[in-house]
Amino acid sequence: MGHVIVVGNEKGGAGKSTLSVHIAVACAISGLKVAALDLDRRQxxxxxxxENRARWSATHETELPTPDFFYLSKATAxxxxxxxxxxxxxTRTLIAAMRDSHDIVLVDAPGADTPASRAAHACADTLVSPLNDSFIDFDLLAEIDPVTGEVGKPSVYAEMVWEARKQKAASRGKPIDWVLMRNRLSPLDAKxxxxxxxxxxxxxxRIGFRVAPGLSERVIYREMxxxxxxLLDLTDEGAAATFTLSHVAARQELRDLILALKLPPLGEAGQLGF
Structure with a gap:
């Protein structure tokens, strides 16, 4: 059975799609057969x-590691x-079919509460939630007391993940490994x-997630x-950008993140291809 990774939270602009792309390519470069599903059918x-990657490959007559894309049919009722x-x-049926034929199933969930997103979360083996390093995004997980700064009750997304965990435990008995990734970290040790x-x-x-090394704010993610x-294509022959020391640091951040996910298909040692 393939390992299902869902990248999700319910806030736009957290970097879910960029993270999904890099995890998918990292797994493909490492020799795994990767299936991909985009549940945000609007954006x-x-x-x-x-699609841009395929056009670039065709133009430059080269073949870059790419996942197999699957598509969710629109409801007709x-x-x-x-x-x-x-x-x-x-959604459940499609993800089951994807995991039957691939080592990794990567699902990019929308920044909204939808039936497909809830179903995908309940199918996840690993849930990765990127979070911009601010209390604006933190509010998606839990309330913060404005006077004392103490963490209050869990918010809507944390409650949805809790329900998904209960469904997953009831159906397959295997828990969801929830990994929260601090995204766009500042290099400064700010208060x-x-x-x-x-x-x-x-x-x-309190709510059962672990925090993984995040990715710093870098222009390269938008430029590419x-x-x-x-980032993993920049050293390839014919790459469309100059490889710099900043990119070396960024690649190491990505490597640390992939290793922190502890994906079973990569083995206990985390056999990465980059």
């Missing part, structure tokens, strides 16, 4: 990234309750950075979108 950022049930079952870290440590013990390239 399609994850999917369009690989007229009544809303029936359409939601149809979407839920279609806000420390406060967010302390709040995450306190919340992690139009070519469909990733």
């Amino acid at each position: 399609r950022t994850f999917e369009r990234y690989f 007229e009544r809303r309750v029936d359409a939601e049930a149809e979407e839920t079952e279609a 806000n950075k420390r406060r967010v870290g302390d709040a995450l440590s306190a919340l992690a013990q 979108f139009t070519a469909g390239l990733t």
